[in-house]
Amino acid sequence: xxxxxxxxxxGCPIEATLEVIGGKWKSIILYHLMEETLRFNELRRxxxxxxxxxxxxxxxxxxxxxxxxxxxxxxxPPKVEYSLTSYGQTLHPVLSALQIWGIEHLKxxxx
Amino acid sequence: xxxxxxxxxxGCPIEATLEVIGGKWKSIILYHLMEETLRFNELRRxxxxxxxxxxxxxxxxxxxxxxxxxxxxxxxPPKVEYSLTSYGQTLHPVLSALQIWGIEHLKxxxx
DNA sequence: CTGGATCCAACGCGATACTG
DNA sequence: CAGTATCGCGTTGGATCCAG
Numbered sequence: 001x002x003x004x005x006x007x008x009x010x011g012c013p014i015e016a017t018l019e020v021i022g023g024k025w026k027s028i029i030l031y032h033l034m035e036e037t038l039r040f041n042e043l044r045r046x047x048x049x050x051x052x053x054x055x056x057x058x059x060x061x062x063x064x065x066x067x068x069x070x071x072x073x074x075x076x077p078p079k080v081e082y083s084l085t086s087y088g089q090t091l092h093p094v095l096s097a098l099q100i101w102g103i104e105h106l107k108x109x110x111x
Numbered sequence: 112x113x114x115x116x117x118x119x120x121x122g123c124p125i126e127a128t129l130e131v132i133g134g135k136w137k138s139i140i141l142y143h144l145m146e147e148t149l150r151f152n153e154l155r156r157x158x159x160x161x162x163x164x165x166x167x168x169x170x171x172x173x174x175x176x177x178x179x180x181x182x183x184x185x186x187x188p189p190k191v192e193y194s195l196t197s198y199g200q201t202l203h204p205v206l207s208a209l210q211i212w213g214i215e216h217l218k219x220x221x222x
Numbered sequence: 223c224t225g226g227a228t229c230c231a232a233c234g235c236g237a238t239a240c241t242g
Numbered sequence: 243c244a245g246t247a248t249c250g251c252g253t254t255g256g257a258t259c260c261a262g
Contacts, residue, residue: 093211
């Protein structure tokens, strides 16, 4: 890709993306939701290190970014499903790139 | 891309990548160094919003990650050039993916 | 089960001043 | 020009408790 004049001063695209998927948890959440719809506690199970509070918070932000959809089932006990929106799906190439490089990086740094 | 068993619990590749290029500034610095070697103050000029202190700090961390090379010219006044290492170059696809999605995202969110 | 609210410690980061 | 050291504020985020 050419070094365009999106010069990262005004509305830098890279920064914009990181704004949305950056942080310690968002991309991981998105990654897990890429394949399957998950409930709140299912997400906690696949991400044992995130705290209850943070998961809630991150999910709210992903909702606001239109990347994640929240579906509430009016039941007792409550049931809430989280899934990617179609817009969220467009992040697939980005997450793939991150994952691919990460795999190589982990290999390299463990040598 | 298949949903492999890099399940993001133990040594998650995505997290590993973000560990290295994440944060508000690192990817931007890498982006600018992708095309050309730059001196300290040249970097500041293309990134007007970063503070002196933060630029120094981020550059040190990128050095430690082996992504950026620091070359000091023993002159007065001092001259220091920063460039990508060959390892740093391998991030090209990742940064491209971030940039491409960001461009679309900015378009979308401004509508 | 899902999730909000509060308290509080830890850290990030800017501002500033100082060096070779 | 390039870089370090110190201070101090603001935000982040963990622990905990409460609620539908």
